[in-house]
Structure formats: structure tokens, C-alpha cells
Amino acid sequence: MKRIIPFISIALCISSCSEGEKNKDFTQFVNPFIGTDFTGNTYPGATVPFGMVQLSPDNGISGWDRIAGYFYPDSTIAGFSHTHLTGTGAGDLYDISFMPVTIPFIEDESPLGVHSKFSHDNEKAEAGYYQVLLSDYDINVELTATDRCGIQKYTFPEAHSAVFLNLSKAMNWDFTKDSYIEVVDSVTIRGYRMSEGWANDQRVYFVSQFSRPFEAVYMDSTAIIYPADKKRCGTGYIARFDFNTKPGEEIMVRTALSGVDLEGAMKNLNAEATHWNFDQYRTDARNKWNTELAKVEAQSTDTDALTNFYTALYHTMTAPTIFSDVDGRYFGADKQIHQTNGWTNYSTFSLWDTYRASHPLYTYTQPERVNDMVESFLAHYREHGMLPVWNFYGNETDMMIGYHSVPVIVDAYMKGIGKFDAKEALAACVATANKDDYRSIGTYKKLGYVPYDQDIESVSKTLEYAFDDYCIALMAEKMGEKETADEFYKRAQFYRNQYNSESGFMQPRDSKGNWIAGFDAKDYTEHITESNGWQYLWSVQHDAKGLKDLMGGDDVMLRKLDSMFTFVPAADEELPIFSTGMIGQYAHGNEPSHHVIYFYNEVNRPDKTQEYAAQVMHELYLNTPAGLCGNEDCGQMSAWYVFSAMGFYPVNPASGEYEIGTPLFPETKMHLANGKTFTVKAPGVSKENFYVRSVKLDGKPLATSFITHDQIMNGSTLEFEMASTPQPAWFKK
Numbered sequence: 001m002k003r004i005i006p007f008i009s010i011a012l013c014i015s016s017c018s019e020g021e022k023n024k025d026f027t028q029f030v031n032p033f034i035g036t037d038f039t040g041n042t043y044p045g046a047t048v049p050f051g052m053v054q055l056s057p058d059n060g061i062s063g064w065d066r067i068a069g070y071f072y073p074d075s076t077i078a079g080f081s082h083t084h085l086t087g088t089g090a091g092d093l094y095d096i097s098f099m100p101v102t103i104p105f106i107e108d109e110s111p112l113g114v115h116s117k118f119s120h121d122n123e124k125a126e127a128g129y130y131q132v133l134l135s136d137y138d139i140n141v142e143l144t145a146t147d148r149c150g151i152q153k154y155t156f157p158e159a160h161s162a163v164f165l166n167l168s169k170a171m172n173w174d175f176t177k178d179s180y181i182e183v184v185d186s187v188t189i190r191g192y193r194m195s196e197g198w199a200n201d202q203r204v205y206f207v208s209q210f211s212r213p214f215e216a217v218y219m220d221s222t223a224i225i226y227p228a229d230k231k232r233c234g235t236g237y238i239a240r241f242d243f244n245t246k247p248g249e250e251i252m253v254r255t256a257l258s259g260v261d262l263e264g265a266m267k268n269l270n271a272e273a274t275h276w277n278f279d280q281y282r283t284d285a286r287n288k289w290n291t292e293l294a295k296v297e298a299q300s301t302d303t304d305a306l307t308n309f310y311t312a313l314y315h316t317m318t319a320p321t322i323f324s325d326v327d328g329r330y331f332g333a334d335k336q337i338h339q340t341n342g343w344t345n346y347s348t349f350s351l352w353d354t355y356r357a358s359h360p361l362y363t364y365t366q367p368e369r370v371n372d373m374v375e376s377f378l379a380h381y382r383e384h385g386m387l388p389v390w391n392f393y394g395n396e397t398d399m400m401i402g403y404h405s406v407p408v409i410v411d412a413y414m415k416g417i418g419k420f421d422a423k424e425a426l427a428a429c430v431a432t433a434n435k436d437d438y439r440s441i442g443t444y445k446k447l448g449y450v451p452y453d454q455d456i457e458s459v460s461k462t463l464e465y466a467f468d469d470y471c472i473a474l475m476a477e478k479m480g481e482k483e484t485a486d487e488f489y490k491r492a493q494f495y496r497n498q499y500n501s502e503s504g505f506m507q508p509r510d511s512k513g514n515w516i517a518g519f520d521a522k523d524y525t526e527h528i529t530e531s532n533g534w535q536y537l538w539s540v541q542h543d544a545k546g547l548k549d550l551m552g553g554d555d556v557m558l559r560k561l562d563s564m565f566t567f568v569p570a571a572d573e574e575l576p577i578f579s580t581g582m583i584g585q586y587a588h589g590n591e592p593s594h595h596v597i598y599f600y601n602e603v604n605r606p607d608k609t610q611e612y613a614a615q616v617m618h619e620l621y622l623n624t625p626a627g628l629c630g631n632e633d634c635g636q637m638s639a640w641y642v643f644s645a646m647g648f649y650p651v652n653p654a655s656g657e658y659e660i661g662t663p664l665f666p667e668t669k670m671h672l673a674n675g676k677t678f679t680v681k682a683p684g685v686s687k688e689n690f691y692v693r694s695v696k697l698d699g700k701p702l703a704t705s706f707i708t709h710d711q712i713m714n715g716s717t718l719e720f721e722m723a724s725t726p727q728p729a730w731f732k733k
Contacts, residue, residue, distance in 0.1 A: 026293035027286050029303070029310035032125040033625045037072035039580050039589060040628035040637075041087040042315065044070060044125040045080070046143040046150070048288045049317040050346070050369065052257055054084040055143045055150035057132060058094055060112040062171045064577070067091045069171070072625040077134060078115040079166060080143060082150045082257055083204065086318045087632025088350055089578075090399065091172020092198040092392075096206050096255060098152060099166065102137040102159040103242075111171055114164055127293075127314055128285025137161075144282040146272040147322055152253040153278045156245035163243075163253065165189070165208070168222065168236030173197040176224060178234025186213035189241075190262050194234065199395040203331060204257055207265040211252035211276050214241035252276055259394060260337055264325040271326040292317055295365045296642070297669040304623040305664060309645050312621070312638035316358055317366075319634035320373060323347035323393070331394040334383040343372040345379065349391055350634035351408065352400030352464075353591045357639035359408045360650040363415055364712065367673050371418030377405045378420060381428040386435050401439065401457055401529055402464035403432045407654045410471040414478065414656055415709055426479060429472045433465070433488070441465065443511075449497040452508035452516060452527050459498055459506050460529035460592075463539040466495040470542040471654045495540050499550050504560065505533040522569070522585065530578045531592045534564050534585035541595055541652045544602040545733075554733075558603040564596070565612060581620045581629030588616050589630020594640050595651045598659040601705040604733050607691055607726035610662040613644050614690035617664055646670070647680050647720065648707055656709035660702075662690045663720055676715030684722040693721040695730055705731045 035042030045056020058069040060078025065071045069084050079097035099114050107114045122133035130143040140155040154163070167179035174197040181191040190207040218240040226233040243251060254273040258264030273281075298309050324330035324345035332338045338345075346369070362370050380388045380396075387405035390397045406429045412418050413425065436442030440455040444465055450458040470492035476484035500507040500515050508516040508527040521533030528536050537560070540547040548557045565584040569575060575582070580589030587593045597616070600608035620629040621641050628637055643649045647663030663682040670678040695702040696719040697711060707718060 024294060024297075025290060026310055027127040027289050029306045030127040030289070030293070030314045031307050031311050031623060032127070032130070032314070033072065034308070034311045034623065035087060035315070035625070035628040035632050036068070036070055037625035038628065039577070039630050040626070040632050041067045041085075041089060042628070042632050043068040043084040043086065045084065045130045046128055046145045046285065047318055048128055048145050048147055048285050049292045050320060050322055051145055052148045052322040053082050053145045053150045054086075054318070054321075055080060055082050055145050055152070056084050056130065058097065058171065060115050060171075062091070062111055064089075067172060069094055072120075075117055075119075076112065076115045077118050077132065078112050079164075079169070080141065080152065082206070082255060085348070086315065086634055087628075087637065088634060089631050090198045090397075092174050092202070094169075094171050094174060095193050095195070095202075095204040096257065097166050097169060098253060098255075099164040100134065100137070100139050100141065100154045100156070100161065101164065102139065102157065102161050105162070106136055111169065113166065113169060126286070127289040129282050142278065144278065144285050146281065146284070148258070148268040148326065149254055149256045149273040151273065151278060151281045152255075154251050154253075156243070156249050156251065158247040159245055161243045161245040163210075163214075163241045163251075165239045165241070167191065167193045168224075168238050170195065170197075175227075176234070176236055177226070178224065179237045180235070181219065181237040181239045183217055187211070189239070190265065191237065192262070198397050198399070199393045201335065201395055202393045203259055205260065205262050205265045206255055206257055207262065207269050208253055208255040209269070210241065211250075212243075214243060216242040218242070252278055258325050259323060259331040260325055260329045264327065264329055268326050289314065292365070295671050296646075297671065298645070298665045299667045300665045307623045308621045308627070309642065309664070311623075312641040312645075315632055315638035316361060316635035316642060319348045319350065320346040321348045323376075332383040333380050333388075333391065333394055333396055335394070336383070338379065338383070340375075343375045344369075346373050346376045347391060347393055348634065349373075349388055349405075350636070351388065351390060351404035352402060353633035353636035354639070355404040355407045356591055356594055356636060356653055357643055357650055358635040360411060360653050361639050361642060363411060363417055363709075364670055364672060367417050370412050371420060374409050374412050374418055374420045374425065377409060378424055378428055381432070386432040386438070387428055401461050403429075403468050404464070406432070406468040407471045410475045410654045411656075413475050414654060422475075422479060426472070426475055426481065426484070429475065430484060433469060433472055444494065445491070447497075447511065448494045449509065451511035453510040456526045457529045458508050459527050459533075460531070460536055460539070462498045463495050463506065463536060466492050467539070467542050469494075474654055492542060493546070495543070496546070496550060501550075504551065505537050506539075507533070522567070524576050524579070529592070530576070530590055531587070532585065534567070535587055535590075535592050535596075537564075538596045538599055539592055542655070544599055544651070548602055554603045557599075558605060561596075561600055561603070561608070578630070581616070583612065583615065586612075587630075588620050591633065591636055594636070595649065598649050598651045598661060601659050602733060604729045604731070606660065606705060606729050606731075609659070610691050611726070613661040614687075617641065617644055618687060647682065647718065657706040658708070658712075659706050660692070660695060662692055670712070672713060672715065674713060676713065678712045678715055679717045680720070681717065682720035682722055685720065686722075689722040689724050691723045691725060691727050692730070693723040693727045695720055701730065703731055705729070705733065
């Protein structure tokens with residue numbers, strides 16, 4: 001490493017202040033370790049609600065289990081990076097990675113590199129805070145965050161100590177294309193990291209400041225060779241900042257990120273990280289979380305249930321993430337810098353997952369952010385020519401299928417949320433749905449389905465396009481655009497063209513209309529996205545009655561549902577990695593199954609909905625690191641739980657109707673932005689008493705299987721009388 005002339009040391013005194021306790025500290029029920037084991041792919045580090053920064057430890061080892069950088073069974077930490085994904089199954093980010101050490105330090109071959117052992121006995125995670133002892137160096141690390149800044153505090157032993165900043169390293173899908181580190185003064189550094197991975201052009205600029213001057217800097221740089229053409233594409237920088245530390249000496253590092261430029265990072269730092277009181281940053285982060293968590297108030301004597309619930313609510317707010325700087329600038333999908341006007345740009349939209357429950361939940365807990373998310377979609381449309389499918393750090397990844405920005409926009413519009421331009425929004429929806437050269441949309445419009453001999457995932461694409469088209473029709477109808485509404489209502493029925501009455505499943509067919517031979521609904525094939533025929537049979541959220549009629553009525557649909565939940569895979573059957581949380585063929589670990597439990601209401605058997613919803617809540621969400629049965633998927637896995645624990649779920653996310661299930665708590669209150677409170681009461685509920693005897697809304701018997709958005713927003717009270725045995729339906733379909 002090249003040595004840079006040492007700076008003169010200047011002592012800095014860091015003050016601390018006591019943390020005041022709020023009357024209701026909901027953060028005490030947040031366990032960020034939930035989902036860090038098994039398939040959850042969550043990270044335990046520090047972030048604030050929807051924050052740009054996710055400052056979290058990285059084990060330093062690549063692999064599926066370490067997609068979020070951290071896997072609970074591991075025993076090494078190789079850095080604390082500022083960006084992470086929450087349960088996506090996609091290995092990207094890990095930007096701006098710091099690692100404190102004492103010299104001599106421990107180093108292994110790439111990708112592990114410089115690292116330390118650690119023990120969970122000396123590790124702690126809370127909402128907005130993370131702490132760990134690096135046992136090889138006796139260094140205590142504490143992390144917290146603001147919206148756009150990461151705050152680190154290292155407590156050193158007496159030693160020749162150092163802090164590494166490694167911009168060259170990459171894990172999993174990520175590849176460093178170029179980087180830069182510049183020493184600005186004795187405490188300030190800045191630079192950037194450009195990478196290619198899931199996001200093919202990710203740009204992260206940063207400014208970092210140490211709480212006291214480093215005594216020496218060693219800088220190393222290596223040429224980065226691009227694998228495809230074997231040519232140099234940039235430089236990989238690694239810096240080491242040295243300190244002679246006294247016993248118990250604390251050194252802080254505050255780092256601001258920007259997707260725009262170095263000036264943006266400095267503005268973010270000056271706006272959000274203006275002092276050196278770590279405890280105050282930690283308190284501020286906790287208070288931000290408390291403000292958001294307090295919007296849904298659950299009452300229970302079961303601490304594990306409350307922890308599962310508030311951790312789920314917490315996870316719904318770890319994505320999407322803020323992407324614009326404090327001055328409103330952001331890096332657009334057209335690779336240009338853009339300026340917001342009174343709204344915040346967001347990124348990291350896992351829409352194939354989150355349109356189902358996460359975004360409907362935001363309409364109650366985050367209505368202002370809902371507007372900004374829609375504005376972000378429309379900006380992406382202007383920059384990219386279509387609405388986002390899975391946009392990420394100014395990039396369209398095109399991950400997954402459908403055009404599920406549409407139901408998010410339509411749900412917001414139908415609920416009267418936001419100040420976005422509705423005409424532009426409808427035009428964007430229609431333009432995206434008519435992009436004929438994109439994933440067989442033109443063929444879908446022509447034939448009424450996507451043929452399997454022309455495209456993969458054909459069954460799933462047909463069904464998901466049909467749902468999105470229904471949403472467009474809803475919006476167009478409300479706006480008085482009858483011609484558009486008629487066109488898209490017709491397209492919304494295309495799901496029927498995928499149903500084979502002989503097999504009783506949605507089945508692939510070719511461009512001549514012939515059904516695929518040898519179809520077996522339990523098989524996982526390229527024709528169905530991350531699922532099989534059992535799971536995608538029910539992907540008609542917008543027309544449960546139409547699907548029932550297509551099947552042959554109540555009895556047939558009931559038998560089919562029963563078969564799905566009781567047809568257990570063979571013991572020696574190898575299931576794909578996304579088929580987890582299995583109950584028969586129902587896979588709660590992946591999103592296409594999430595609404596199916598509630599389809600029992602359509603055949604007047606709410607007791608079955610209650611039975612399976614209770615089973616999932618009690619058995620597949622646990623207060624342990626392995627407590628999630630599938631990828632968190634940017635909050636969708638948790639949003640299912642939040643809604644279901646309140647006793648209802650958005651089967652059709654754009655309808656404004658919520659099918660009744662079974663509540664988890666004796667009382668839940670949702671404090672709404674209009675000042676009203678929607679209350680759910682179930683005084684007799686327990687693990688045994690999960691069946692529903694009767695339902696009242698504002699003291700009157702409920703005659704439907706669902707409640708509506710308007711009833712929620714009116715601050716109604718939903719009352720359940722519970723029972724320990726199955727009860728007849730209180731409604732009639």
C-alpha cells in the first residue's frame with residue numbers, strides 16, 4: 001500500500017445525553033434478526049423508515065443464503081456496508097464498506113478479505129441500531145442511521161488501530177466497475193463506487209468524516225478488468241486510515257450517500273449529520289420508527305406475537321427506499337440527473353411482490369409517501385418509456401413479470417390519495433399495457449393469451465396482464481374514459497383463455513390454440529413463474545366469482561381448494577428454492593399463493609379461511625432468526641402478516657375491499673391520517689379460539705365477507721365473536 005503523509009492529531013470530546021422513554025415504545029417489539037436465517041434474506045443492521053441507507057454487517061461470503069450480506073449461522077464479519085436489499089433473492093449492493101481492525105489484522109483470500117470472528121452473545125439489533133463486538137480485535141461497533149447517512153461508532157482497545165474502506169470488493173451478483181477515494185482533509189474523505197450487477201449501472205457517491213484526524217493513510221489501487229472483453233474498465237480503491245488508540249477510545253464515522261454526485265452527498269451530510277452525539281442519532285432513529293410503528297396499535301399479553309407483528313410492520317418499511325437527495329435531485333432511468341418538485345423520489349420497488357399487500361397497507365400508514373411513489377413511477381415512465389417493473393437505483397432490472405405499477409397507481413387513485421396527475425397516470429398505464437414488443441404483450445392482445453411456443457412464463461404472463469388490465473379499466477371507468485374501460489375490461493377476461501376445463505387448471509397452450517401435452521399441475525416448469533399449476537390456478541384476484549363459474553360452481557371450487565391444501569408433495573420430491581412454507585401445494589414462502597387462503601370466502605366457507613390463516617400466522621411467522629418461511633421480498637411477506645393479524649386481507653388490491661379472515665389480537669387500532677381510528681376487537685381470540693362466530697361493524701351485523709376502504713377510513717369498529725369450533729358463514733355469496 002502507498003503511504004500518505006500523516007496528519008496532526010487533534011483531540012475531540014464527544015458528549016452523550018440520556019435517552020427519554022416514550023409512553024409507548026413499540027420498537028421494543030422489533031427484532032431485526034427475524035429473517036436472517038433460513039430463506040428470509042433480511043439484514044439486521046441500522047436503517048430508518050424507507051431510508052436510503054441500510055448500514056449493516058456483511059459476513060464476507062457469497063451465496064444464496066447471504067444475499068442480504070448477512071446470514072445468522074455465519075461467524076465472520078468482513079465489513080459494514082451502507083446499502084442492502086431486504087429479502088429479494090437478488091445479490092447486489094453492499095456499497096461503501098468500512099472495517100475497523102487492530103494491527104496486525106486477519107486477512108483471507110477474496111471475497112472474505114480482512115475480517116473478524118464474532119459471537120451472537122456480543123451482538124444486538126434494534127430498530128435503527130446495531131451493535132457487535134469484533135472478537136479478534138476487541139473492537140465494539142455500533143451503527144445507526146438517518147435518511148441518507150450512516151453513523152458508525154467504534155470503541156477501540158489500546159492498540160495500533162485502523163479503519164479500512166474497501167470500494168473494490170464485491171459479492172454475489174455485484175461487480176465493481178470503477179471507484180475512487182479522495183482525502184479532502186484530516187477527517188474528511190469522499191469518492192464513489194460504480195458497479196454492475198442486478199442494477200447494470202449503479203452509482204453511489206459518498207462523503208465520510210471521522211470524529212478525529214487519522215494519523216496516517218495508506219491507499220491502494222488496482223486495475224479492474226471487465227470479464228466480457230478483458231479490457232480495463234476502472235480502478236478499485238482500498239484505503240486504510242490509521243489511529244493510535246487508547247483503551248476505550250471512541251471514533252465515529254458519519255457517511256452520506258448520493259446517487260447523483262459528490263456535491264449531493266455533501267449536501268446530504270450537512271443536512272442530516274451535523275453533530276457527533278451518537279446516542280442522539282440513535283434516539284432520533286428510534287423515534288422515527290416509533291412514530292411509524294405507532295400507527296397500528298396491537299394489544300396482547302403474548303410478547304412473541306407482538307414481536308412478530310411489529311417486526312413485520314418494521315419490515316414493510318425497509319423498502320422502497322428514498323433515492324433523491326435533500327435538494328430533490330436524483331439519477332433517472334435515462335441516466336440523466338432530474339429534479340423533483342415537492343415530492344421525494346423512491347427506488348427499490350419489488351412490485352411483483354409488493355402490489356399485493358405492501359402498497360395497499362401504505363395507503364393507510366403512508367398516504368403521503370404513496371403519492372411520492374406514484375410520482376416516482378410517472379417519472380420513470382417519462383424517462384424510460386414505460387412504468388417500472390422492478391426499478392432499482394435508477395435502473396430497470398425487468399425482474400419478474402407483469403406491469404404491477406398499475407395496481408399501485410390505480411389503488412391510490414381509487415382511494416383519492418395523492419396529488420399526482422391522474423390523466424398522465426392513466427396514459428402511462430395504457431401505454432405500458434400496449435407496449436407490444438415487450439414480453440409478448442402484442443401477441444397477448446391478438447390471441448387473448450401468451451402462447452408457450454413463443455415465450456416463457458406464458459401462463460403467468462397471461463394471468464398477470466389480465467389483472468393489471470382490470471385495474472386500468474377501473475381507473476378509466478372512474479375517469480369517464482368509457483372506450484378505454486371497455487377495452488381493458490375485455491382484456492381482463494383473457495385469463496379464461498388459459499383455463500383448460502378438462503384438466504381443471506390454467507394450462508399452457510401454443511399459438512395455434514393447442515394445450516400442451518403431458519401437463520401436470522404439481523410440476524415446476526418454465527411456463528409458470530416461480531410456481532406450479534396449483535399455485536397459479538388462483539391468480540385471478542379480480543374475478544373470484546368468474547373463476548368459480550369457470551370451474552363449475554361452489555362445490556367444484558371448494559374441492560379444488562381443499563385438494564390444494566391437502567395434496568402434500570412426496571417426501572422425495574425436490575422442490576425449488578422458492579417453494580417454502582408449504583401446506584399441501586400452497587406455498588406461503590412465495591407471493592402467488594398469498595391470497596388463496598381467502599378464496600374460501602367465495603364458496604361460503606370462511607371457517608377454512610380462518611383455519612389456514614391462523615395456521616400460517618402461528619406456525620410460519622416466528623420470533624427467531626429463521627422465523628420467515630420465505631424471502632421477505634421488500635415487505636410483502638410481512639405485509640401479509642400485518643393485514644391478516646388485523647383480521648382482513650386485500651385479495652383484490654385495487655378493489656377497495658378486504659376479505660375477512662381471523663384476527664390475531666384482542667384489539668388492534670389503526671390510527672389514520674385523517675385523524676380517525678379504525679378498531680378491530682376480538683376479546684375472545686386465542687390460539688384455540690380462531691374461528692369466527694359473528695362479525696359486527698359499528699354494532700350492526702356485517703352481511704358481507706369483506707369490509708371496504710371507506711368503512712376503514714370512517715373510523716369504524718369491527719367486532720369479532722370468536723369460537724373454538726368451525727362456524728357457519730355469516731354471509732351468503
